[in-house]
Structure formats: structure tokens, C-alpha cells
Amino acid sequence: MNHAFLDKYSNLNSLIHKLDPRTKIITFLLFIVFVITSAPTDYIQFLSYSVIILTVVFLSKVPLGYVFKRVLVIIPFVLLVAIFLPFANKGQEGWIIFGNVMIKSILAVLATIMLSSTTKFHKLLKGFELLKFPKILIMILSFMYRYVFILVDEAQRMERARDSRYFGGEYLRQIKIICNIIGLLFIRAYERGERVYQSMSARGFDGNIITMSKLAYTKIDIYFYIIFIGIIMIIKIWSLF
Amino acid sequence: MKKIIEISNLCYTYPDGKTALENVDLNISKGESVGIVGANGAGKTTLILHINGILRENNGGSIKIIDMEMNDKNVRKIRSKIGLVFQNPEDQLFSPTVFEDVSFGPLNMRLSAEEVIKRSSAALEMVEMSGFENRSSHHLSEGEKKRISIATVLSMNPEILVLDEPTSNLDPKHRRELINLLKKICKTIIIVSHDLEAVLELCDRTVLMNRGKIVKDGKTIEIMKDKKLMEENYLECPLSIKNKIN
Numbered sequence: 001m002n003h004a005f006l007d008k009y010s011n012l013n014s015l016i017h018k019l020d021p022r023t024k025i026i027t028f029l030l031f032i033v034f035v036i037t038s039a040p041t042d043y044i045q046f047l048s049y050s051v052i053i054l055t056v057v058f059l060s061k062v063p064l065g066y067v068f069k070r071v072l073v074i075i076p077f078v079l080l081v082a083i084f085l086p087f088a089n090k091g092q093e094g095w096i097i098f099g100n101v102m103i104k105s106i107l108a109v110l111a112t113i114m115l116s117s118t119t120k121f122h123k124l125l126k127g128f129e130l131l132k133f134p135k136i137l138i139m140i141l142s143f144m145y146r147y148v149f150i151l152v153d154e155a156q157r158m159e160r161a162r163d164s165r166y167f168g169g170e171y172l173r174q175i176k177i178i179c180n181i182i183g184l185l186f187i188r189a190y191e192r193g194e195r196v197y198q199s200m201s202a203r204g205f206d207g208n209i210i211t212m213s214k215l216a217y218t219k220i221d222i223y224f225y226i227i228f229i230g231i232i233m234i235i236k237i238w239s240l241f
Numbered sequence: 242m243k244k245i246i247e248i249s250n251l252c253y254t255y256p257d258g259k260t261a262l263e264n265v266d267l268n269i270s271k272g273e274s275v276g277i278v279g280a281n282g283a284g285k286t287t288l289i290l291h292i293n294g295i296l297r298e299n300n301g302g303s304i305k306i307i308d309m310e311m312n313d314k315n316v317r318k319i320r321s322k323i324g325l326v327f328q329n330p331e332d333q334l335f336s337p338t339v340f341e342d343v344s345f346g347p348l349n350m351r352l353s354a355e356e357v358i359k360r361s362s363a364a365l366e367m368v369e370m371s372g373f374e375n376r377s378s379h380h381l382s383e384g385e386k387k388r389i390s391i392a393t394v395l396s397m398n399p400e401i402l403v404l405d406e407p408t409s410n411l412d413p414k415h416r417r418e419l420i421n422l423l424k425k426i427c428k429t430i431i432i433v434s435h436d437l438e439a440v441l442e443l444c445d446r447t448v449l450m451n452r453g454k455i456v457k458d459g460k461t462i463e464i465m466k467d468k469k470l471m472e473e474n475y476l477e478c479p480l481s482i483k484n485k486i487n
Contacts, residue, residue: 122337122377142337149379150331195332198295202325203397204317204349212344212354 009062010120015220016060017118021127023221024119027228028111034232035107038239040100045239046107052231053110060118070113071106078105121145126215135209147192155185242270245307245401245429246292252300253287253453261287263453265302271400274430276440276461279450280475285433286328288450289403292431293323307400321350324394328405330378330386339365339381339389340374346397364396365389368422384415388422401429408436437479441465449474 010017016024031053038045057067082101086094116124122142129138158181166177197205246269253262261284269275277285290296291304294316298304304311306319324346327333336342343361352360365371368388378386387407394402407423408416416439423430423443434440440447440461447461451474457464465471465482 122341125337143335146335146337146379192332195327195329196335198290199325199327199333200335200345201295202293202320202323202327203346203393204320205345206317206349210348210351211341212348212357 007117007119007121007124009060009066009117012061012118014059014061014118015224016056016114018218018220019118019224020215020217020221021119021123022131022215023217023224024115025124025127025131027225028115030229031111031232032108034236035104035111038104038236040096042239045235046103048235049107049232052228052235053107053114056114057110060114062114062117066117067110067113070117071109074105074109078102123215126211126213129211130213130215135211139209143196147189150192151185151189154188155181158184242272244268245271247305248291249303251288251291251298251302251304253291253296253298254300260300261453262291265453265455267448267455267458269429269431271429272427273446274432274444276444276447277431277433277450278435278437278440278447278476279456283450283474284453285450286405287453289325289405289431289433292401292403293320293325295325321346321397322399323401323403324397324399325403326390326394326405326407328409330383330390333390333393334378334386337377338374339370339376339378342378342389343374343392343396346393350397360396360398361392364392367395367426368392383410384412384418387411387415387419391422395426399428401431402426403431403433405433406435407432408434408439437465437476438481441479441481449476451475 031049035046035049038049057064078101082098085098085101088094089097119127122145125138125142125145129135162177162181166174246267248265248267251262251265251267252260254260265284265288267288277288279285287296291298291311292306294304294311297311306315307322309315309319311319334342336345340361343364344357347357347360362371362374365373368391370385370388370392373381373385373389378389381389391404391407404423407419411419416436420439420442423432430443432440432444444461447457447459447464448455449457449464449470456474457470462482465479468478471478
């Protein structure tokens, strides 16, 4: 069955793809912090940040249409939060904050899109792990990524089974069937969890998560660190005067 | 021959009160290949889950693996000696990449990094899946998943290999490849299967189970030839034997 993968474009070959996941995590996180802490009316600063992140998008060779679609996905959520701002504040000020929230969130999302779409998911997790993120969280994410597609498959199969025996009609009954499917999906996921745990135990799992670190920084990483952080530092310091 | 698995008087009742195993006695010697056959719900899977201590007897009986009594103290050591491959590869392969799955067992055995890498690539080579290290499991075909599943336990270099329905869901070509692969592995092997032809080909000895009891334990060919016995236990003689008799 078909699914769109989170790291669909992680197989491309570009400068950004070649970077170590840790490099991307640290620099992009720093970028987001810098964007968020900039003054609301400092348009030159926003413009410079946009140029930087768009350069990264350009360098990564990820199709612009894909990036644009990804950005669109989060807009409704930001709008939902920001839409009341113009009304809560008097006159011009509300609109400035509103615009500010929009620009900042789009820039931040662009950075995270770049991070997630240029890095294979397992490498991304490895990067977070080496940066000393809690192992249990990483393990949960890794299981999620492994099993979410299987769950979707299971749901699709049940839906297909329903469709092949369902001939339309009562609207209320249909809702009931959907509820049953959701319940069943939950039970199946739970039981699968049990079986996966059994297969882990069978291979000696005792609650301690042991992994091997296989990442290594290269020259490109060091150049990227210096250039990227250098540029955003200059912008930040410039804006202070 | 040295006894490697000694099960005596094993009883197990599921939490819902259903009796799954009743007075099971089973001894397996080193180097034997044993098939466990029986109808659905006969207790085959329950029995093999006892062999590495995932389920424990709760109604009497004892299990001894390689001279180690099954208890909390020994269970970890026993598990490192037994490679249990589950029926569904999706349950067996839970890591983001093939390499991480194959190295999971050796890492839990606290082996050194070089040893882990050495064993993992050796295991992948054995199932002819070298070069798949960085692939993610959900993009593999069913046959590939089955092979990787076997590699995940071969990397632990177990003394006993236990396989639950190894040939299910495979097309004839991949089934044949898997059978040939299993023939090459020189270890004590226990195979639970409905694929009687595969059991006939791979195992000299067969244990026939029904309703939680061992009905018959003997030479595979003798058991599978016995039409009455097979049909009484919801099975039928494999076609290859039938053709020979007629």
C-alpha cells in the first residue's frame, strides 16, 4: 500500500544531505532561536534570515513545490493561534504582532522541514541520541516510525473489508462501524506491542537500550558550522546597533 | 547424544483459564532437528515460548536447557543460547534499519563493537542478505524479511534455533530458498509448522500435538505415513508420501 514518507527526499545527493545530522540539528536549532528572539519590526533581519534559509533550501535540491506544500500544512495551526491577535490589541499593533508570528513561524518551519527532509529518519534519531537526548524518547520515536505504516496498512485493510460488505444506507450505523474499527485498531496495536516486546526479550533485552554510534563529522560539517553560525551571528550583532 | 532440552511434566494455563499445555514431556538432543506439528490451537507456539522463558510454567513442571534450570537467574543466559524466530517478521524486525535489528541481540549480550559488527555481517552473509545493512525493514519483501528475521538470531550464535512457521506467507521460490538455507545451518533446530512437506524435508523427528498434549513423538516419516493418526489430529499425509504409498 502507498504512503508518503516523512523522509521522502532524504536520498538526494546534495551538500545539505551530506552533513552530519548533529550539524543540522544544532545549526538549525540555533537558527530558530535567533529568528524567534528578533525584534518584531526588524524587517531587514527577517529578510536576511529568509535569504539564508532559502539558500539552504536551494542547496538541498529538495523540490520547491514539496517544501511549499509542507509549509502550507502548518499554516492553519499558526493561523488558529494568531488570528485573534489583531483583535486583542488596538489598531496597528495587533497586525504587526500577527505578521510577526506568521513570519517567524514560517522561517522556523522551513528550518525543521529542511532538517527532516534531508536526513534519513534513523540518522536523525542517531543524531539526537549522540546529542544526549533521552534514549527512551528516541526509542518511542523509532518504534513510531517503524510501526505507523503497518498501522495505517491495517486500518486500510479493515476499511477495505468493510467497504466490500457495506452497501450504503444508515448513516448512524456507519459511524458505529468506524468506531469499531478504531477500537479494534487500538487492541491490535496493543497486542502487537506485546509480541514485539516478546521478540525483544527473546534476544536478551533487559530494559537497557544499547546502541552503537556510527556517525562521524567530516570537513564539510566544520565549514558549515563556521559559515552558517558566522552569518547568523553577524546578522544578530548587526541588528543590535 | 547429550540432552540439550529437557522438559518434564510441563503444564500451562492461560490467564483466561484455558489450558494450553498438559503434562508435556519432551527431550531433545544436541544436533537434532525436530518438527512440531498439530492443528491450530494445539499449543505448539505456547510450547516454544516456554523454551526460552517468555512464558513460564504456572501449573507444575520443569524445563532444563543445556543443564540450566529455567528460573529468573538463568533466564538471560538461556535466552542467549536460544534463537527464537517469531512467525510474523513485522514483530521480529522493530528497528529503523536492518543492521540495528541484526545487531540488537549481540549488543544485548554486551559484546564489543567489533565483535558485534563481525557477527552481524556474518549472519547477514549466511542468509545471503549482505548489503542490506542500511535498508529499512518496512521496504523489504516478505521473503527478505523472513531471512533478516533469521539473521537477527543467527548473529547471537545460538546453540538452538527455534522457528515458528518459517515458510508461511512465502511464494514457492522463496520457500524453497528458505528451506535450502535452513538445511545449511548446522544447529539444533526446532520448527513449528503447518507446512508438513517442509517438516518432512527438514526434520528427522516429529512431535505431534493436539489440545495441549503430545500425541506422538517419533520419526517424521513414520508419523506422516500414518493416515489414521494424522487425520485424527486434524492433519493429513503430505502429498509426497501419499504418492509413494499408492
